[in-house]
Amino acid sequence: MTPPASPTAPSFTGITAAPAPVPSQAQVYAEIQQFYAQQMYLLDEGATDKWALTFTPDAWLDLPMAPVALQGQDSVAGAARLRRDELDREDRRQRHVPCAVFVDPVDAGTVRARCQVLVLTTLRGGRPDIAFSMTCEDVLVRAADGAGWLVKDRLVVSDSSG
Amino acid sequence: MTPPASPTAPSFTGITAAPAPVPSQAQVYAEIQQFYAQQMYLLDEGATDKWALTFTPDAWLDLPMAPVALQGQDSVAGAARLRRDELDREDRRQRHVPCAVFVDPVDAGTVRARCQVLVLTTLRGGRPDIAFSMTCEDVLVRAADGAGWLVKDRLVVSDSSG
């Protein structure tokens, strides 16, 4: 599939609806909430390779501090490792807390989703600080095995960017 | 309908249950969680008029800092605009983060709901501060088109009020 022209305006050309029974809105919403929870736990526990597999192979990730958008599982894993090294040097634990999940279905296998993320860092023996408040603007697609969801396109907007 | 005698003790007289199939608990809970997420996103993005439409025309809003409870969409929009002007002068971005949603069904078209809201403000280029921790004690009613929920009565309690 051709990569989207831009990480914020992906093309859905070629996506066909699954023939399976349509899951209820509640079912999809529960799945997406659990997806965000698990994805953030993987990242914060340093399971970087598993975390990268929550993105599609051709996924775009557009971060507020990065000069260009990243594409692909290796690139997003690389960014996560750089951040982890920085945290390790500072002896900080990081926590991405997903909140305020909103889901807008596109078709049986695709949703647009939004998630507010509070990023906390805690020094050993210290108190948590809120380092960032960010919004993930995502396009999520159902994984090929039907068992979960993957990020196809993520735009991260920081409240600090004004 | 006669307005409720008090914003914290609304009368349900005259509300009749919808004849439609009763949605599952999970369905209603997903709808209410999404309602809170969307309502807070609208407020924080400055879509004040759309945000005001998430209240019924006769809704009560009782805020911790206001001397009296507000009634009606114009009144609540006015309060939101005053707050927004204040934030703009301070060059701050505001974020209402809804958490810990609890829903207690009253009838097919009415729920009592509670939501913990963390209010963060972020200066451009700065770090987020938690300005308030508040609880919304709400009566929500299903919108006439059946597609969503509206606030009929909201009591906001701040943890700072002691």
Place this chain on the structure above:
Amino acid sequence: MTPPASPTAPSFTGITAAPAPVPSQAQVYAEIQQFYAQQMYLLDEGATDKWALTFTPDAWLDLPMAPVALQGQDSVAGAARLRRDELDREDRRQRHVPCAVFVDPVDAGTVRARCQVLVLTTLRGGRPDIAFSMTCEDVLVRAADGAGWLVKDRLVVSDSSG
């Protein structure tokens, strides 16, 4: 039933699946999210006895600051009362904000669940502080009346512990 050998590795021996229809994943997930919301509201409102009843009679609670794991409703209530006395002396309001709920079903009446909890304290007239960022690693069991869930085993891990 024999108490679990360790609070982090409970035995499921003797638990038999309920013969009732299996609730949907969305239904269970909604129930667990509401369970966490209600449990935290009870604790923060000082309804300590009701809060203790959200644990099974033989439940284990392993807290980061406690030298040993607590067992039973009286023990966990005692710990909550000690903390409440401390908060009252400091004129602080406490708020446990549950986020990022993840549920892994074990059988019809048992789930492993994880929940990120931000613990905020607010001085009267002051601003909220994040005192702790913690993760609850729980085994939850369906209550005998089928109406809700109970903590059978809770390990609380603080981000400050490094």
